[in-house]
Amino acid sequence: MISYQKKFIRIVECWNGEVPKLEGADVVRRFQQTEHLRGMLCREFHTVLIDLTQESDAILDHMKRGTRYEIRRALSADDLTHHHWDGRERGIFNEFCGYAETFLQQKGQPKLDRAWISLMADAGLLSLTRIDDNKANGLVWHAYHHGPERVTLLYSASSFRENPSAEFRNLAGRANRLHHWLDMLHFKKDGVATYDFGGWYHGSTDEERLRINKFKQQFGGKVVKNYICEEARTLKGKLFLKLRSALLGEAI
Numbered sequence: 001m002i003s004y005q006k007k008f009i010r011i012v013e014c015w016n017g018e019v020p021k022l023e024g025a026d027v028v029r030r031f032q033q034t035e036h037l038r039g040m041l042c043r044e045f046h047t048v049l050i051d052l053t054q055e056s057d058a059i060l061d062h063m064k065r066g067t068r069y070e071i072r073r074a075l076s077a078d079d080l081t082h083h084h085w086d087g088r089e090r091g092i093f094n095e096f097c098g099y100a101e102t103f104l105q106q107k108g109q110p111k112l113d114r115a116w117i118s119l120m121a122d123a124g125l126l127s128l129t130r131i132d133d134n135k136a137n138g139l140v141w142h143a144y145h146h147g148p149e150r151v152t153l154l155y156s157a158s159s160f161r162e163n164p165s166a167e168f169r170n171l172a173g174r175a176n177r178l179h180h181w182l183d184m185l186h187f188k189k190d191g192v193a194t195y196d197f198g199g200w201y202h203g204s205t206d207e208e209r210l211r212i213n214k215f216k217q218q219f220g221g222k223v224v225k226n227y228i229c230e231e232a233r234t235l236k237g238k239l240f241l242k243l244r245s246a247l248l249g250e251a252i
Contacts, residue, residue, distance in 0.1 A: 001013065001014045001015075001018055001020055001021065001123070002116075002119040002120055002123050002125070003021070003024075003025070003119075004115070004116065004119055008236060008240075009026035009027055009234075009236050009237055009240050010024055010025055010026050010027075011025070011026065011027045011028075011029060012025040012027070012028045012029070013028075013029045013030075013031065014028070014029070014030055014031070015030075015031045015032055015125075015145055015147050015150075015152070016031075016032060016147040016148070016149055016150050017030075017032075017033075018147075022233060025233050025234075025237075026232070026233055026234045026236045026237035026240065027230055027231065027232055027233065027237040027240060027241065028230065028231045028233060029228065029229075029230050030228070030229045030230070030231075031045075031152075031226075031228055032150065032152070032196075032226050032228075033226060033227040033228070033229050034226060034227075035227065036227055036229070037227070037229040037231075039231070040229040040230055040231045041229065041230045041231075041232075041241055041245070042227040042228065042229040042230070043227065043228055044202070044225055044226075044227060045199070045225070045226050045227060045228050046199070046200040046201075046202045046223060046224065046225050046226070047152075047196055047197060047198060047199050047200050047223070047224060047226060048196075048197040048200050048216045048217065048219070048221040048222065048223055048224075049194050049195065049196055049197075049221050049222050049224055050184060050194070050195040050196075050197075050219060050220070050221040050222075051193070051194065051222075052184060052187060052188040052192055052193055052194060052195055053193050056185060056188065059184060059188075059220075060181070062219075062220030062221075063218060063219050063220045064217075064218040064219075064220070066218070067177055067218040067219065070173070070174045070177045070178075071174075071177050071178050071181050073174060074174040074175060074177065074178035075178060078133075078134075078171060078174060078175065078178075079133070079134040080131050080132065080133060080134070080139070080175055080178060081131065081132045081134075081136070082129070082130075082131050082178075082179065082182040082186075083129060083130045083131070083132070084127060084128070084129045084183070084186055085127070085128045085129070086124070086126075086127065086128075087117075087120065087121035087124075087125075087126025087127060087128050087143070088121055088122065088124060088126075089128075092128055093118070093121055093126075093128065096128050096130075096141050096143060096157075097112060097114050097117070099138065099141055099157055099159075100112050100141060100143070100155050100157040101114075103157035103158065103159075104157070112155070117143065117154070120145060125145055125146055125147070126143065126144070126145065126146065127143070127144040127146040127151065127187075128141065128142070128143055128144075129141070129142045129144070129179065129182075129183050129186070130142075131175050131176075131178065131179040131182070133171070133175070137159075138159065139158060139159055139171070139172055139175040139176075139179075140156065140157070140158045140159075140172065140175055140176045140179045141155070141156070141157045141158075142155070142156050142179060142180075142183060143155040143156075144183075144187075146187075146192075147192075148191075148192075149192065149193045149194060150192065150193065150194040150195075150196055151183075151187050151192050151194070151195055151196060152196040152198050153196065153197050153198035154198060156176070158172055158175075158176060159172065177218075180219060183195070195221075197216045197219075197221065200213055200216060200223050201213050
């Protein structure tokens with residue numbers, strides 16, 4: 001759970017069903033709800049889940065044949081190294097943020113919310129992982145919300161845009177697939193039950209997001225519908241949610 005001030009209101013965010021601390025909260029935001037919570041403003045959110053309670057071989061067997069091949073090739077021939085850290089390691093946290101900010105700028109995506117992700121790190125809820133090539137160059141970073149039962153991918157940033165060669169792009173693609181697999185094995189060993197890819201586009205018009213869907217579905221997970229639900233605890237909270245809905249619709 002994290003709590004922060006946004007303009008004139010205090011927002012409390014909770015994941016995986018933990019009980020929030022309500023003192024001083026104007027809005028309570030609950031992620032990953034399996035149903036629409038009564039009396040709250042809820043929006044649908046689709047994602048892809050992998051069951052990590054299965055045997056490791058079963059998880060791999062559920063992936064697409066080509067994905068299994070890419071993972072095995074990367075393991076046997078690409079000389080890649082996998083790292084994982086607690087997000088509270090400040091040097092690593094700053095290194096990730098700098099890398100992710102460059103990546104997001106290159107893609108024309110919204111800026112990294114460093115203040116928000118820093119709160120998550122300080123609360124012990126952030127895991128960072130990276131896969132390096134044989135010269136210790138970081139190829140891909142992943143950032144996760146790490147709960148006791150479920151890890152959720154927040155950011156994935158890669159360096160393939162810096163090198164236009166087909167050979168490098170193919171290496172980066174294999175590295176990213178291997179990265180997800182090794183992350184799954186790490187979290188499984190840590191006792192986590194569910195690997196959450198952090199979203200699945202439920203539309204049909206955005207080609208880029210459809211390509212991302214296709215990538216995620218290679219790993220054999222299940223597409224599920226969850227809800228992000230918000231509860232106004234004060235008059236300020238009610239006014240905030242009403243105004244935001246009028247201006248931005250379902251956006252948070």
